[in-house]
Amino acid sequence: MGASSAPMGSEDSSHGPHQVVTIGGGFGGLSAVLCLKNAPMGVTLIDRRNFHLFQPLLYQVATGGLSPANIAAPLRAILKNQRNTRILLAEVTDIDVARRRVILGGAEVRYDSLVVATGARHHYFGNDQWEVVAPGLKTVEDATEIRRRILLAFERAEREPDPEERRAWLTFVIVGGGPTGVELAGALGELAHHTLRGNFRAFEPAAARTILVEGTERVLPTYPPQLSTRAAAALVRLGVTPRTGAMVTEVQPDSVTIKIGGRSDRIATHTVLWAAGVKASPLGRILSKATGAALDRAGRVIVGPDLSLPGHPEIFVIGDLAHFSHQTGEPLPGVAPVANQQGRYVATLLKRRLQGGGLSPFRYRDRGNLATIGRAAAVADFGRIRFSGYLAWLAWLFVHLMKLVQFENRLLVFVQWLWNYLTRNRSARLITSSPPPP
C-alpha cells in the first residue's frame, strides 16, 4: 500500500501507507482532507484551532447577528467517521523539507505528501502599529473584539455629554471597500438604522455614520461597474458614506486621516475596522527558504500548474497562501471557492499518483460572486448574468446556508436570519472579552 509513483518514493513510505499531512483546516485544507476519505492513505490534519470557520459570515458575528459557534464546526465532529484521518491541535513551527517532517512544538510528524493551507492575515502596508486601533476580521476573536468595540461605542455615546465627542463615538470608519468591507458596512448600517432603534435615550442610533474608505474609484472593484454602482446606492440607503479614491494616511485612537486627490481629511472616530489587504501566513516564508520557491509581494507562495512547489512535487500550497496565475496570468482571488477547488484538486492528484497516474493542470471554475449589503439587498455576478436587489439577496442567503458544513448550524443560522428579517433584531449583541470589561 506504499507510494508507487516516482515523486513520492522515500525511505519512509515503505513503513506503511502513504502519509498525507495537511496544515490548516480552512476551506482548502478541509476540502482536501474530506476528499481523501476512504483513500488508502494515512491522513493527518494539523490546525491551531479545533474548528473549521466559515469566514464569509464572520462579519455577522462582528455585528451581533450570529454567534461564533453558528459559523464554526468542530473539526473532530466533521471528520469523526473518517477513520484514515487523525487531527492534531498544534502550531507548526517549521518544516524539514529534506527529512519530510513537519515540526510542532516538541514533536515531529512525518509526511510523504504535504498540503499547506494556512491562509492569510491582514496587511497594514507597513503600518503594523495601526492594528491595535484598527483590528481586522479573520478569526472568531477578531469578530467578538469588533462586536465589543461597535457596541461599546454606542454605550459610550449614551453616557457622553459633549455633542462633538458623542459624534466621534457614533462615527465608524471601515477601511477597504471589497466584499468584506461592503458587507460589514451594510450590517453596521442595519444595526444603527433598525436593530438599535429606540435602544438609547440620549441620541437616535440612526444618527450614527459609517464611512467606507476605498482606494480604487469604486466599491467592490472586482465586480462589474454597474454592480458597484448599485452596491454603493444600497449602502447610502443604510446611512453608509462610501469614500472612494481615498488613501488612509494616519490612524490614531481618536481619528483617521484620509487623502482624496491632493486633499487631506481628518475624521474624528474611535472605531476603525480594517478590511483592506491581506498578508500570507508565515509558513509561506518558511517554505520559500526551505525550497527556494518564490513569494509574491503579499508573501504568497508562487505555485506550479499542479499547485506543487518547483522541484518538490510532494509539497502543495493551496488557498489564500498560494499564488496561482497559470490560468489568466493574474493570481486567483483569495476566496473560498478557489480554496475548495484547489483542495479537491490536490486530493484527486494524490489519489491518482498512488495508482501511478496523473492529472491535467489545475483550472479554477468561477461559478460567480455574491455580496450582500444589509437586508434584502445584494449583488450577484454570474459572468453573463448579473443582477442585484431582492433576488440576489435570496440567492446569497441560499448559497451561504447550503455551504455551512453542519446541518445543525444551517438550521440555527436560518432561524436567526428569519428572526432578523421579521423583527430586525440581532440577539448576539454581547459585549464580552477576557477578562470581562469594567
Next chain:
Amino acid sequence: MGASSAPMGSEDSSHGPHQVVTIGGGFGGLSAVLCLKNAPMGVTLIDRRNFHLFQPLLYQVATGGLSPANIAAPLRAILKNQRNTRILLAEVTDIDVARRRVILGGAEVRYDSLVVATGARHHYFGNDQWEVVAPGLKTVEDATEIRRRILLAFERAEREPDPEERRAWLTFVIVGGGPTGVELAGALGELAHHTLRGNFRAFEPAAARTILVEGTERVLPTYPPQLSTRAAAALVRLGVTPRTGAMVTEVQPDSVTIKIGGRSDRIATHTVLWAAGVKASPLGRILSKATGAALDRAGRVIVGPDLSLPGHPEIFVIGDLAHFSHQTGEPLPGVAPVANQQGRYVATLLKRRLQGGGLSPFRYRDRGNLATIGRAAAVADFGRIRFSGYLAWLAWLFVHLMKLVQFENRLLVFVQWLWNYLTRNRSARLITSSPPPP
C-alpha cells in the same frame, strides 16, 4: 409627582419624578425594573454588562451545548419600549448614602430609592490562589474559559504519549456537589461518553473520569435524601464518581488533594472546576460601611423584613447579595426565584409608597426545585411531590425554556436541545480565547 410618603422625602425628589436606581441587571434587578414599567418614576438600571444572563444554563455553555448569546439577552433590547427607564453601562465604585448618589467612574447618579442587586462571585474559603487553577462558573467569560480547558484537556490527551499523564488529562475534578456541580458533572459525563465518541484516535473519550467532590454526606444536600440518592446513581451511569464527605485541602496545577475522614487522597488532574461556596459582591461591604448594616460570613447584607436596610428605608438589597432570614430563621438560598420575587416585591413596595401606602413583609414562595443530570435524567422537588427521571427532565426542559427572556433565544435553545437529544452532538465546542490559543 414627587415622593409623597414619609421615608422618601428629600430635597431632591421635588426636582421631578421619583428616581429609582437599580444596580445589577441579573434576575433580581431586572425583575424590579420590569415591574416598574409605566410607573410614574424615573428608572435607571446600571450594569457592568450590556446583557442579562440566564445563569442556570451557564454550565451548558461551559460544556459546548449552547452559545453564550443563547442564554443572554441585551438589556437594551428587553427594555427598549420601557420609556421611563434608561440603562447605563458602568461600574459602580461607591455609594454616597448621605447625598443619595451612586458614584460611577467620573459620574454620579442621584436616587430617591436605591435597589442593589449585584449578586455574588465564588468563594475559595481563604484560598484565593486556587482560583487560577480552579475557575468558577458565574460569567460568560468563566463559561468559555471552562469550555476551553475541558476541550483542550482532551486535545492534550490525544497528543500525550505517556499513559499516566494522559490519564491526568482525562481526569476532571469538580468541587461542590450542589446543583451547579451536579449539572456540570452530568454534562461532562455526557460529553465524554456520548458527544465525543469516535472523535479521537489515541484513546476512547469514555475513559475520561469526572470526580465530584462534596463536603457534606450527599450530593444535592439541599434536596430530600432520596433525590440525592437518585441523582448520585444517574451521575454514576454517566461515569461520574461522587466523593462525598470530602474536603479539598490543596489545589495544584497538576493535582487536587482531598481529605475523606482522616485519609488524604491526591488526584492527578489538570482540570479542576469550582462550584463551591459563594462570596457576596463588594458593594455589600460598601453599603455596610455607609449604613452600618450587618454582613453575614459570606459578605451578604442582612436586610429587614421589607428587604430595606436598617435606618435606610430608601435602600434595598435583593438577590444573592441579600441575607433574608425573617421567614424561616435561615437565609434564603441564592437561586433565581428568590431574586425574581424580591425584585417584584421591592418594585411593588415602591409603587405603593408613592401612593402613600405600604406592603406587608416579604415572603418567599418556594415553587420547587429542579436539577438535571445529563440526558433524560433530572430530579424534581415540589415539596410534597418529588420525582426523578424522564418526567423530571421534561419538567426541567419546559421550565427553563419558558424562563428565557427572549422568544428568539427560546427557539434557538429548543432547536439545539432537540438536536442534542437526537444526535448527542454539541456544536458549540469551540476552543476560543483572547488572544487566540497557540
